[in-house]
Amino acid sequence: xxxxxxxxxxxxxxxxxxxxxxxxxxxxxxxxxxxxxxxxxxxxxxxxxxxxxxxxxxxxxxxxxxxxxxxxxxxxxxxxxxxxxxxxxxxxxxxxxxxxxxxxxxxxxxxxx
Amino acid sequence: xxxxxxxxxxxxxxxxxxxxxxxxxxxxxxxxxxxxxxxxxxxxxxxxxxxxxxxxxxxxxxxxxxxxxxxxxxxxxxxxxxxxxxxxxxxxxxxxxxxxxxxxxxxxxxx
Numbered sequence: 001x002x003x004x005x006x007x008x009x010x011x012x013x014x015x016x017x018x019x020x021x022x023x024x025x026x027x028x029x030x031x032x033x034x035x036x037x038x039x040x041x042x043x044x045x046x047x048x049x050x051x052x053x054x055x056x057x058x059x060x061x062x063x064x065x066x067x068x069x070x071x072x073x074x075x076x077x078x079x080x081x082x083x084x085x086x087x088x089x090x091x092x093x094x095x096x097x098x099x100x101x102x103x104x105x106x107x108x109x110x111x112x113x
Numbered sequence: 114x115x116x117x118x119x120x121x122x123x124x125x126x127x128x129x130x131x132x133x134x135x136x137x138x139x140x141x142x143x144x145x146x147x148x149x150x151x152x153x154x155x156x157x158x159x160x161x162x163x164x165x166x167x168x169x170x171x172x173x174x175x176x177x178x179x180x181x182x183x184x185x186x187x188x189x190x191x192x193x194x195x196x197x198x199x200x201x202x203x204x205x206x207x208x209x210x211x212x213x214x215x216x217x218x219x220x221x222x223x224x
Contacts, residue, residue, distance in 0.1 A: 042204075042216045043212075088154075090156060090157065102212065
């Protein structure tokens with residue numbers, strides 16, 4: 001079975017633009033979480049979706065939004081990009097809503113210039 | 114506020130050495146603790162998951178322990194190899210797949 005997939009792999013945007021990142025979970029997994037990893041730091045939790053509903057939100061501004069589709073894939077949207085949004089964006093999926101092992105995708109490297 | 118700290122930040126050892134990576138967390142009311150490996154510019158690879166009711170997990174040369182009362186976990190790597198060189202991240206789950214990560218320990222195993 002394929003693991004968690006993310007697209008695109010790399011992305012370069014200009015300040016003020018909008019970006020959409022995509023994630024496909026492992027087949028059968030219903031929970032998708034998004035993380036932001038700035039260089040040299042550990043990932044920071046942004047959102048968790050389970051069964052197409054938002055179940056958790058980290059300390060990120062409203063410029064960040066996400067959704068989960070009926071096939072359990074997910075999109076992360078970031079509006080009005082700032083230089084500080086440059087990071088590796090990681091998606092993780094798991095089978096259950098809570099208390100279960102997470103599997104991470106390879107990430108999308110976003111550079112904002 | 115839940116905080117996760119990993120010590121040391123970086124570690125360089127000769128091949129064949131046994132080593133211990135440390136992770137500490139401020140809130141002991143955890144669901145799970147998971148250790149990951151991250152290669153440069155890549156995503157995270159899960160190594161071991163310890164549920165809150167467990168005290169340790171083993172996989173091959175890796176052994177992870179959990180002491181909730183003291184807020185600590187250790188990852189023991191036996192007979193280290195150059196291929197073990199990577200950043201090792203500790204993540205603590207408090208609720209609903211929301212993990213708090215440490216900043217990682219960057220390991221370099223010299224041939």
